[in-house]
Amino acid sequence: MTSKKNEKYHMILQGALKVFAENGYHRSQVSKIAKAAGVADGTIYLYFKRKEDILIRLFQEKLGELVGKFHASVEGTSGAVEALRTVCSIHFSELESNPELAYVTQIELRQSDLELRKEIGSALKPYIVLIENILEQGIREQTFRSDLNVKLVRNLIFGAMDEAVTSWLISGRKYSLSEQVEETLEFFLNGVSSRK
Amino acid sequence: MTSKKNEKYHMILQGALKVFAENGYHRSQVSKIAKAAGVADGTIYLYFKRKEDILIRLFQEKLGELVGKFHASVEGTSGAVEALRTVCSIHFSELESNPELAYVTQIELRQSDLELRKEIGSALKPYIVLIENILEQGIREQTFRSDLNVKLVRNLIFGAMDEAVTSWLISGRKYSLSEQVEETLEFFLNGVSSRK
Amino acid sequence: MTSKKNEKYHMILQGALKVFAENGYHRSQVSKIAKAAGVADGTIYLYFKRKEDILIRLFQEKLGELVGKFHASVEGTSGAVEALRTVCSIHFSELESNPELAYVTQIELRQSDLELRKEIGSALKPYIVLIENILEQGIREQTFRSDLNVKLVRNLIFGAMDEAVTSWLISGRKYSLSEQVEETLEFFLNGVSSRK
């Protein structure tokens, strides 16, 4: 039994995802979101404090689902390398299979000022920490270098994946993103140098 | 030779940089920019088509300078590794020493829709190509792996540096960005794996 | 005998008096009144047609009580002068001892359009008539001038008292209102001229 109580809440988020993806945040009037969600304009304000809140909550909700999937999948992996592959694989495939979400996270979510960016940052924290944990696990396993600056490298890895997604999106999604998982992983593991 | 003709043009860009950094793009009214630049509101429209144009041209102008510096510096380098170090070093140090510019490129510039993002992308192209060239040079030198997907890896490298800058900025610039050049480079060259 | 049936009606009026006094009519949302009254929003509409009705009925109810007190007290007075003193005394002391009511009658009740003003006027009628009757009584007693324009003078007297209350209220209730009864009465009886 889906809680009747949150029905409208999710309808609004669903509508917002669609409208944001189609028009971009700033061109998405609240009334347009309401119509897409099948509710009255005012109803939105029973569930969200202001328009910006919809964007934040949408992100948190979706990111929560993603982090959940990561955790579920990573648990079944044997080592840090495998875990990192899983993270990259899910990151790419989830966004690839959900272009609307990809659009919102990669483009629209950036359309916000410093204040909002910080909120987004904190919502992103569990994901960043997940990567950090994998790095530390790898170090303990001696699979990864012990002199890694994990705080820096986790950011480099996240930034690299993030840019890969954005580029794929801006290109018009002309190629397969998930097929790049192995090459991306290879870069994370071994960098660009040729083995001597 | 700075032509008298373009004096106001640059004053406006200068004012815009200051105002964008202080208030963010959406809170930067054209009249505020005009005041900072010491011109009348209407004058801005003699040099720029729309408000958005100011942002784009600002970015192009500044990025052009940066790419110029890269080229100048990279020319004097002996190998691909050294070239990559130079790129990363300039990328970090330029933005570190110019927080206003950093703020605009990392935060404000993202506040734009797909249309603008594409324009930014094309302005960014020469820089991306620069990185790509270095990768190809490294492959020719046999310093880098020959099986590199250069289109992908250049993006990963750019994305990683970009995220490093944004994180530093959002943290409140509490640590030194340029001191992370070596560790970042080490990651680019060798990844996270421990050498066996 | 307070009928059970009207319990909620009075709770709403009570809540409204409190909320109006605290926030002013326009900033008193119906939901706020409902909460103060301990009923649901919709319940209010079982007892009142519109929000404005609450204001009117509140006024009528309170004014009715006041006029009742006037009549009760005036009945026991011997002459017109004494009756006028009683009216002024009750007018000042009742509002002084009930600042919430004073606030609503002197400030909030004025926030209404011509339509409402007329309704208020008719609710006020019995009070104005009371003053008129006292004037006529005084004329019969030959205590008051026989050439008085009673319709005009009753208004002047009411307006003077009304302004005295409003001034006291706007001053922040920094002085005693009821201590001004004698001086006010002196003015009503003898005006400003020195006796020759």
Place this chain on the structure above:
Amino acid sequence: MTSKKNEKYHMILQGALKVFAENGYHRSQVSKIAKAAGVADGTIYLYFKRKEDILIRLFQEKLGELVGKFHASVEGTSGAVEALRTVCSIHFSELESNPELAYVTQIELRQSDLELRKEIGSALKPYIVLIENILEQGIREQTFRSDLNVKLVRNLIFGAMDEAVTSWLISGRKYSLSEQVEETLEFFLNGVSSRK
């Protein structure tokens, strides 16, 4: 030469007076005022901070004119009695001959919260002081009682005149207001008591 610069300012005030009188403050949309003034909506905000400001400034402007007339007329009067007659006469006749203004001052201006009431009060101050000065003059001349509480009596006088105007207005202006000047003055000077 009427200053061209303030042309729009006065057009807006003029339009507002008309619209307020016709519809009441709360039913007077800014766009309606703009249309009546023959300017664009936005233009209003070049001259007024917010809608409420229009009401305040309108009042101040008109009251200033009135106080000016009082001063000009009072100067030519010989004694306090004559001065008081002039004040009452101008008060009644100005509002009688300008029903729109009367409506706004007596009805619409009261539709405001405590904050605004205080601003109105301070705009009204010079007028109240004018009455106070006349009272003091009368005391010096020994025309008025020396034991007058001038702060109280000036309010009583103002309140009495104010109510006289409001009653006349609410009655539908069915009788002549200025014809009541003498009777009103008689009340101010000698009260209601019959001379013994």
Place this chain on the structure above:
DNA sequence: CATGAATGAGCGTTCATTCAT
């Protein structure tokens, strides 16, 4: 070229009122 007063489209948000439960 430069100005800056004027424009007016555009939109987030509130809140009195309704009505299915």
Place this chain on the structure above:
DNA sequence: GATGAATGAACGCTCATTCAT
């Protein structure tokens, strides 16, 4: 009768852009 979630009309205000001077 009582509830309170849902409604949606209504509007003040902002600000990018224009254009007469």
